[in-house]
Amino acid sequence: MADRYVKKKGGTLLQFVTEYFLLNIGMLGWIVAKKVKGQRFEDIFSKETVPILYSISIVLIFLALGISTYKIISGNFGSKGSKVSKVFSDVDKRKKEKPFNKVEIDNIEQVEGWSSVKAVRKRRFSTRDIVLMLVVTGIFAVLVLFRLGSHRVPETYQDFKVGEKGQNEIILNFNGKVNLSKIYIYLGYNSKRSISFSCWDEASKGWNVLDANHNIESAFAWNEVDFNNREFTSLGMVLMEGEARIHEIVCVDSNGNRVFPSNADNYPNLFDEQGLFPGIRTYYDQSMFDEVYHARTAYEFLHQLPIYENTHPPLGKTIISIGIKIFGMNPFGWRIMCAIAGILMMPLMYLLAFYMFRKTSTAFFAAIILGTGFMNFALARIATLDIIVEFFVLLMFALMFGFVKALEKGKSLKIQFLWLFLCGLAMGVAISVKWTGVWCASRQVDN
Numbered sequence: 001m002a003d004r005y006v007k008k009k010g011g012t013l014l015q016f017v018t019e020y021f022l023l024n025i026g027m028l029g030w031i032v033a034k035k036v037k038g039q040r041f042e043d044i045f046s047k048e049t050v051p052i053l054y055s056i057s058i059v060l061i062f063l064a065l066g067i068s069t070y071k072i073i074s075g076n077f078g079s080k081g082s083k084v085s086k087v088f089s090d091v092d093k094r095k096k097e098k099p100f101n102k103v104e105i106d107n108i109e110q111v112e113g114w115s116s117v118k119a120v121r122k123r124r125f126s127t128r129d130i131v132l133m134l135v136v137t138g139i140f141a142v143l144v145l146f147r148l149g150s151h152r153v154p155e156t157y158q159d160f161k162v163g164e165k166g167q168n169e170i171i172l173n174f175n176g177k178v179n180l181s182k183i184y185i186y187l188g189y190n191s192k193r194s195i196s197f198s199c200w201d202e203a204s205k206g207w208n209v210l211d212a213n214h215n216i217e218s219a220f221a222w223n224e225v226d227f228n229n230r231e232f233t234s235l236g237m238v239l240m241e242g243e244a245r246i247h248e249i250v251c252v253d254s255n256g257n258r259v260f261p262s263n264a265d266n267y268p269n270l271f272d273e274q275g276l277f278p279g280i281r282t283y284y285d286q287s288m289f290d291e292v293y294h295a296r297t298a299y300e301f302l303h304q305l306p307i308y309e310n311t312h313p314p315l316g317k318t319i320i321s322i323g324i325k326i327f328g329m330n331p332f333g334w335r336i337m338c339a340i341a342g343i344l345m346m347p348l349m350y351l352l353a354f355y356m357f358r359k360t361s362t363a364f365f366a367a368i369i370l371g372t373g374f375m376n377f378a379l380a381r382i383a384t385l386d387i388i389v390e391f392f393v394l395l396m397f398a399l400m401f402g403f404v405k406a407l408e409k410g411k412s413l414k415i416q417f418l419w420l421f422l423c424g425l426a427m428g429v430a431i432s433v434k435w436t437g438v439w440c441a442s443r444q445v446d447n
Contacts, residue, residue, distance in 0.1 A: 013365055024372055026060030033050055155247070169236065169237065170270070181254045182225060187218065191217060195238065197236070200233050219287060235251075246270060298317040319433070320337050346371060349370045392433060
C-alpha cells in the first residue's frame with residue numbers, strides 16, 4: 001500500500017531507506033537506554049550516559065518520522081537521480097534492456113461500473129538478483145552467527161535426589177573463615193530447584209539456616225546466590241524436593257576472587273571446570289528466555305529423559321536437538337538450528353517478493369526490511385520455536401503463491417498438484433513445530 005501511494009506521488013520506497021535506518025537506530029538506542037536505566041548493563045555503560053542516549057535516540061526517531069512525513073505530504077521525495085534510484089530502480093533500467101518476451105494481463109477489476117486492465121511486463125530472475133540476494137543473506141548470516149553462543153560450558157555433573165541418604169546435600173568446608181559474597185550454580189536440565197542454605201556456627205556447634213527455601217530458577221545457566229559478604233567456615237546446601245543435576249559451583253569472595261573449598265575432592269564433578277565460569281554472566285554463556293524450556297526439552301529428547309515442555313508439538317525441539325547432537329549442549333549448539341532457519345528466510349523472502357512483484361527493487365527492499373526489523377534477527381539468535389515456525393509459514397505462503405500462479409496460467413494438473421502438495425507439507429511441518437502454524441494455515445485458507 002505504501003509503495004503504491006508513494007509511486008502515485010512520483011517516488012519509490014527506496015527513497016526512504018535513510019529514514020528507515022535512522023528510525024531503527026533511534027529505536028535501538030532507546031531500548032538500550034531503557035535497559036541501562038534498569039541497570040542491566042551497568043558494567044558497560046555509566047548511568048550518566050542514559051540521558052544522552054535517550055536524547056540522541058528521540059532526536060533520531062523524530063527526525064526520521066519528520067522527514068518521512070514531510071516527503072509524503074509535499075510529494076518531494078528527493079533527487080530521482082540518487083545512487084539508490086540509479087542502482088535499484090527498474091524504471092531507469094528499462095530503456096537499456098531488451099523488450100520482454102511475454103506480456104501477462106492480470107488484475108482485471110470491476111469497481112462501480114468502470115474497469116481497469118493492468119498490463120505487467122514479465123521480468124526474469126537475473127544475475128543481479130542472485131548477487132543482491134546472496135549479499136543481503138550473507139550480511140545477515142554474519143550478524144546472526146557473530147558471537148552466537150559459547151562452545152564451552154560445564155559438562156560434567158553430579159545428580160542429587162531427595163530421599164536417599166547423603167544424596168541430597170553438599171557440605172563445603174573452607175580453610176578458616178572466608179568472606180563469601182556470592183556463589184554461582186550451573187544447573188543442569190532441571191529448573192526451579194529448591195535448595196536450603198546453612199552456615200556452620202562454631203559457637204553453638206550447629207547449622208544456622210540462612211535461606212530455608214531458595215529457588216534456583218534457570219536450567220543450563222549460572223544461577224546466582226547472594227550471601228552479602230557473610231563469613232563462612234562451612235557452607236551447607238540441602239536439596240529440598242525432587243532431584244537436581246548440578247554441573248559446577250563457583251564461590252566468590254568480596255573482592256571478586258574465586259574461593260576453592262578444602263574438601264572439593266569430595267565433589268570432583270562440581271569443581272573441575274572452574275575456568276569455564278565467565279565472571280560477568282551474559283547470555284553468550286548460558287540459556288536465556290524460553291531456552292530454559294525448548295533447549296532443555298531438546299536435550300531431554302536426545303537423552304531419552306522425561307519431557308518437561310509439552311505445550312507445543314515436538315518437531316521444533318527435535319530440530320533444535322540436531323544442533324545439540326552435533327555441537328554439544330552449549331549455547332552455540334542449541335541456537336545454531338534456529339540461526340539457520342532465520343538465515344534461510346532471507347533468500348526465501350527475496351524470491352517471494354520478486355515473483356509477486358517482478359521487481360528487483362521491491363524484492364531487495366522486502367529482504368532488507370526482514371533483516372533489519374530486529375525481531376527476526378533476535379529470534380534467529382535464540383533457541384525458541386518462533387523462528388522455525390516462521391520459516392515454514394513463509395515457505396507455506398510462498399508455495400501457495402506458486403500454486404495460484406500455476407492455476408492461473410493453466411499449468412498441467414501434475415504441476416498444480418506438486419505445488420499444492422509441497423504447500424500442504426510445509427503447512428504440516430509448521431503446525432508440528434508450534435500451534436501458531438494452525439492459525440497461519442487458517443488465514444491462508446480464508447484468503
